[in-house]
Amino acid sequence: MPFRQQILEWITDPLEMKNTILPESNEHPEINSYSYYNDWKIVEPADPSVLLGAGAVVSTTEDLANFIEGLFLEKLIKEESLAKMTTLEGDFGHGISSFPFEEHDSYSHTGGIDGFQSLLSYFPQEDLSVCLQSNGMNYNYGDITEAIVSTYFGNELETPDLSSLSLPAEELQKYVGEYRSDDTLLEFSFTLENDLLMAHPTGYESAVLSPKGNHTFDFTPVNAKLIFSPEKEEMKLHQSGQTYLFKRK
Numbered sequence: 001m002p003f004r005q006q007i008l009e010w011i012t013d014p015l016e017m018k019n020t021i022l023p024e025s026n027e028h029p030e031i032n033s034y035s036y037y038n039d040w041k042i043v044e045p046a047d048p049s050v051l052l053g054a055g056a057v058v059s060t061t062e063d064l065a066n067f068i069e070g071l072f073l074e075k076l077i078k079e080e081s082l083a084k085m086t087t088l089e090g091d092f093g094h095g096i097s098s099f100p101f102e103e104h105d106s107y108s109h110t111g112g113i114d115g116f117q118s119l120l121s122y123f124p125q126e127d128l129s130v131c132l133q134s135n136g137m138n139y140n141y142g143d144i145t146e147a148i149v150s151t152y153f154g155n156e157l158e159t160p161d162l163s164s165l166s167l168p169a170e171e172l173q174k175y176v177g178e179y180r181s182d183d184t185l186l187e188f189s190f191t192l193e194n195d196l197l198m199a200h201p202t203g204y205e206s207a208v209l210s211p212k213g214n215h216t217f218d219f220t221p222v223n224a225k226l227i228f229s230p231e232k233e234e235m236k237l238h239q240s241g242q243t244y245l246f247k248r249k
Helices: 005-014 048-054 059-070 079-085 143-153 171-173
Strands: 033-036 040-043 107-113 116-123 128-134 177-180 185-195 196-201 210-213 214-218 222-229 235-240 242-248
Touching: 059 116, 059 128, 059 235, 116 143, 128 143, 171 185
Parallel strands: none
Antiparallel strands: 033 040, 107 116, 116 128, 177 185, 177 242, 185 196, 210 214, 214 222, 222 235, 235 242
């Protein structure tokens, strides 16, 4: 059965997700995505036939909330399958991960491709769905999500510091180079372009790093933080509760 038909029969039709589609082409000018590199620029999307379930499905926040509620109400899979899916090893289950907030447990999944980003989370005890979608972001969406959830649970919202930190090119030069890790196949190359530090991870889109001080940079497109140790020629990648050590080649 074609993948598009599987989505219709097993997910979107049963849950009446009328605004969720797998397009046959990438001609959707109303949903262009953007990356920020000195200015906002349109990102050319890959063909849906290449991405399929890894990033080709188009949806809305309402439909996604409907999806995750239907999943946990066992409208899509059986109770035993849901139990297996949500059995965690560390922070990860089967196709889903843990996203706890204070004493509140939740399950979530994030996505990002060709400039688009999304986060979908469900708090079973509260029957609360949280969904974010973006077609252009140069701010950590993990921080945005935490602020939204914190407000829902009655906490006072702290206004973030949106001021930008600028480092001279000679300061950024110490981070330039190629880095690899024994913990993952992912490799990084860092270059200087127009006095900005660019990250080029293998298999992913290049992006500008945002300096935060103390050798720390936000890698916004993948919701990650990079911390360099120039004297050791090392870099640590912090993402989704995991830490990976990279060494300069």
